[in-house]
Amino acid sequence: MSLFSTLPFAISNKRVGIPIHSPTFQSFIAPLDDILPKITPLTSRSNRPITFTFDYQLKSLIYYHLEECTSAQGLLQMMADDEFARQNLIPEEGLGESTFYEANANRGAIQMLEIFDQLGRRISLCLGDSFLQLGDLVAIDGSLIDATLSMTWADYSTSANKVKVHIGLSLNRNLPRRIALTTGNGAERPFVSEFLAIGQTGVVDRGYQDHQRFDEWIDSDKHFVARLKKNTRWELIQSLHKGQRHLFLREGPDGR
Numbered sequence: 001m002s003l004f005s006t007l008p009f010a011i012s013n014k015r016v017g018i019p020i021h022s023p024t025f026q027s028f029i030a031p032l033d034d035i036l037p038k039i040t041p042l043t044s045r046s047n048r049p050i051t052f053t054f055d056y057q058l059k060s061l062i063y064y065h066l067e068e069c070t071s072a073q074g075l076l077q078m079m080a081d082d083e084f085a086r087q088n089l090i091p092e093e094g095l096g097e098s099t100f101y102e103a104n105a106n107r108g109a110i111q112m113l114e115i116f117d118q119l120g121r122r123i124s125l126c127l128g129d130s131f132l133q134l135g136d137l138v139a140i141d142g143s144l145i146d147a148t149l150s151m152t153w154a155d156y157s158t159s160a161n162k163v164k165v166h167i168g169l170s171l172n173r174n175l176p177r178r179i180a181l182t183t184g185n186g187a188e189r190p191f192v193s194e195f196l197a198i199g200q201t202g203v204v205d206r207g208y209q210d211h212q213r214f215d216e217w218i219d220s221d222k223h224f225v226a227r228l229k230k231n232t233r234w235e236l237i238q239s240l241h242k243g244q245r246h247l248f249l250r251e252g253p254d255g256r
Contacts, residue, residue: 022084028062035118039111042103051091052103054111060089076100109181116179127173135223136200137171138178140208142188164188168195171203189213196222 035053044050060075063085070074079085079095128164131137144162164186168178178195189208193216196202201223215223228234 024231025066025084025088028066029059031119031122032058032115035115035122038118039114042108042111045102045105050099050103051093052095052099053091054103054108056089056091057103057108058111058115060162063089072104113179116176120175120177123175124173124177127175129172130174131172134201137203138196138200139169139171139203140167140192140195141169141205142166142186142191144184166191166195179203192217193220193222194223198222203226 039054042054042057060079063078064075067078069078079089120174142164143214145165148197162184164182164184166178166180166182166188167176168191169175172176178191180191180194189210192204192208192213194201196217198221202217203225205228206227206229209226209232214224214226
């Protein structure tokens, strides 16, 4: 069964009239202009070169979200009907279904991570630091995300068959610095050690509470602030009165 079975025709790239420009669309793709030529090209799985390159794939994804499409089928239909889409999202050779399928077969995962890394490096040079008195702070969390543009053909629910994204967010610059993708049931706690550098302070929720890992992070000179579960027993080491009250905690004698 084909996801796009209601669109069994190839989309030509015949341009009509003068070029159409969108300031909103251009503002989103402008930072990518000198990055995309450096990105690893998509690899064809046949003896034909891919004409729907990652450049087109990424621009189509941006267009998909700006136009609030609800499915990949809807995106293809808009690309067939909308002159702006034909001018900006379709290669000169046109776009056939098989070409679209092949280009999106692996979702451009490697290329997306390269884009993330390049944009992160560039933005980090433009942003100032906040909370310098608190050191290098990194918020770490994981969240389930949709794996595809649409899965109407699959046994799918809002709580299953998803991908989990793990993010390391710099709180000093309000900028994501590390990202990883796992299966939906992938463990979150191991990424604290991977995302934190020596001397950094991780900020994590109670789902990351693991006292054995706490000891490992301390031994590795990786600091952390964690929200603990309600049944956790602790010993108050020090109370500082400066603005709000801050508690510095350690494990209680029962190890909880």
